[in-house]
Amino acid sequence: MSLILLWRLQELDLAIAELEHEMENNPLRGEVESAAEQLKSLEEALAGTEQDLKERRKKLRRGELDLEAISAEHDALDRRLYSGEVKNIKELEQMEIKLRQVKQKRDELEEEILGMMEAIEEQERRAADLAEQQKEAAAELQRRRQRLDEELARLEGEMEKLQEQRRELAAQIEPQLLDRYDELSRRFQGRGLARVVNDICQGCSVFISSAQRGRLYDPRALVYCESCGRLLVRFSDEEAQAH
């Protein structure tokens, strides 16, 4: 009778170990991790874009100051050239050349500034887009964390039930037998008991000797497999479930 209980204890312990494994390696953990990584990479991309924008705006301000200076230079030259103050032909020619150069420089700078503004607008759109994606990723992470928490709470509930069943079951088994069970369980990674089916030890798949076979019918005898050392139990599936 105790051997059946011991077998059921082993089944329970295996179920508990499986449940522990399920909690530790729950696929929802991986989903939380991937959502967290996604959020982190978006945060980094956004921070990089914002830093880039800051530098571009600074550069634009410098360009605008340069443009103001060069425009002032251009206008002053232009006024002086057409003021009638300068009479010398040679000097006027030099001034015309200079004015053309300054005008060209001014036009180029204006062109450059327009390009900078467009690039800034483009980066601003990108930053807004990334901020939106980041918000969504944060919400997704939150959802996945909640799903994981709910699943773990459910598994935790199952675990409590199994532990309670184990306590009840263990209370019905002689302490010496429980000690023996613990010892065997450690030695055989939780499978210290093996059923005998068609005279074969299910622990190591070796035929059991005829001498042992006879002893298996004695419900009080502890019979160990001569091949692997597991404690042998012999009963039908129905018997195993009946208690």
Ligand SMILES: [Zn+2]
């Ligand atoms: Zn065996």
